[in-house]
Amino acid sequence: MPVTPFPRPKSMTTTTGAGPAADAPLRVVLDPSVPAQGFRLQTAPQGVTVTHADAAGLRHGLATLDQLRADRGFSSTSYDISDHPDFPVRGFMLDVSRDRVPTRRTLARWVEVLELARINTFELYTEHTYAFRGEQEVWQDASPLTAQDLQWLDALCASRGIDLVCNQNSLGHMERFLKHPRHAQRAENEDGFTVREVHRAPSTLEPTPENAAFVTGLLEDVVPNFRTRRLNVGADEPFELGTGKSAQRAAEVGLGTVYWEYVTSVLQPWLDRGYTVEFWADVFGDHPELMDKVPAGAVPVVWQYDSPQLLAEVVDAASPGQVQEWESFGVDVTALRDGFRDRAKLLLDAGIPFWVAPGASNWNSLLGRWDNAVGNMVDAAEVGLANGAQGYLNTSWGDHGHWDPPSVAFGPVLFGGAVSWSLEQNRDVDVAAVLSDALLLDPHRVVGDVLVRAGKVCARLGAPLLNASPLCLVLREPDQLKDWAVPAPGALTEVRAELLACLEDLRAADPACSDGDVVLRELTLVLRLAEFAVRVFQARADDGSFDAAVAPRLLTELEHLVDEHRTCWALRSRPGGLAESLAAFAPLRHALLRATH
Secondary structure (H helix, E strand, C coil): CCCCCCCCEEEEEEEEECCCCCCCCEEEECCCCCCCCCEEEEECEEEEEEEEHHHHHHHHHHHHHHHCCCCCCCCHHHEEEEEECCEEEEEEEEEECCCCCCHHHHEEEEEEHHHHCCCCCEEEEECCCCCCCCHHHHHHHCCCCHHHHHHHHHHHHHHHHCCCEEEEEECCCCCCCCCCCCCHHEEEECCEEECCCCECCCCECCCHHHHHHHHHHHHHHHHCCCCCCCCCCCCCCCCCCCCCHHHHHHHHHHHHHHHHHHHHHHHHHHHHCCCCEEEEECCCHHHHHHCCCCCCCEEEEEECCCCCHHHHHHHHHHHHHHHHHHHHCCCCHHHHHHCCHHHCHHHHHHCCCCCCEEEEECCCCCCHHHHHHHHHHHHHHHHHCCCCCCCCEEEECCCCCCCCCCCHHHHHHHHHHHHHHHHHHHHHHHHHHHHHCCCCCCCCHHHHHHHHHHHHHHHHHHCCCCCCHHHHHHHHHCCCCCCCCCCCCCHHHHHHHHHHHHCCCCCCCCCCCCHHHHHHHHHHHHHHHHHHHHHHHHHCCCCCCCCCHHHHHHHHHHHHHHHHHHHHHHHEEEECCCCHHHHCCCCHHHHHHCCCC
């Protein structure tokens, strides 16, 4: 039976009965009429021909040929495949700043995942996790990436046809710098800020020429480690902007102008050198007065991390109090349903070119949110294609820390690569099979199946949330859960049964990939953590307290799980950040301790 390569190609015809012999000649034809990065692959008894217009097309054609050769029926089937990408730039961004900094071995594994998915851009999102010169107090406890690390990874990516791109935040999310006395005065609000009744440390730089020069200095230090003439300066979520030191100017000229003056001062030096510069469009996209001010070479990247289906479910299930809370933060509840179309609305109306950035939905979840990831990535591809977007950047964030191991994101990254390569052919691609057959090398097809099934349990909880799974929240903040984040008892029972079934099925797995033992161990851990979270829900009273008879047993089990988390961490990640990850279990530990006294 003919094999279908991954990603599924735009066109493929097969003829059974005869194909090329193992030693059949290979002919390579250069043809400028073939679309960029595309190829035509023809196999027949007389030989194999790969037609291409550029190096990337040749690479993809030969990789497809390798997949066909792996099939035992290769010599009895003739193929004619034509293929090219929907999006020229198909990227993946990995957050390495929210406690988990990957080892070199883990980074090399990610490159293998990206190569399989035909992803040609790899961005490492950094805040404080690069060893900036003169900033040792900022990064010394983080086990940061060094110049040698980045140059090694840059060379590895280049050998696989992947651009390694610097992604360094430059306005918001700067709390790791601002907490140090030497940088405290750079903050928009040196005393921090309060959001949703929670006080936070200062995170946003005051938009001044001095701070722009400071950020430019950071970029001057890190960017030379990357050969690609493209970078991402972030500039997202400046929560305090216009509320502190810049409040008067924001009142005089408008918040959008204050934001854009600063961001432009960060962008311009790199644009002048011929770089393409990405920036997140969450603030920019809310200000129509900025639509004619995008300089050539600057690319707004529109992000959205929940699918239209989930957004509709959340809005429909919301209580009046929840809606009122959203509106108090300026959220247009009606527009939420529109997913990427709402996020990109002003840019679309103004005809501003932009890229789309969906999410792998691994963060705040333990096991991922598979259904949401798929819907979000398809939505991004549809909106991007309909509006001529040239870039598609799938993202794996680490909000509140990475309790989820890397393997939880493997499937969503493969799917994102497939739909950014060719949406219509890959909407229903069997990612579980690709995981088992092509990435994890599990002859029993167990691990891929478990990864996808486990990722679907979040939707089965019946408590739709934005950007999070209840199973993660109950472990992280058991005293702060809103009523709408608590699943019904019946749903918890069903989900626990599925998690136990996944654990049992995993016993039959036998992945032969280089990290197969690590995948099994880390997946077993997060399945146990998720099943434990179900029982935490079941033992939790409406007021957030715990049954005194059950709490000691849960507390003992939590300590065992935390110990295993510590062990699994060392298999994938550098030691810096582990203490923060372990500390995130403290609220649950304290709640259980209170119940025992």
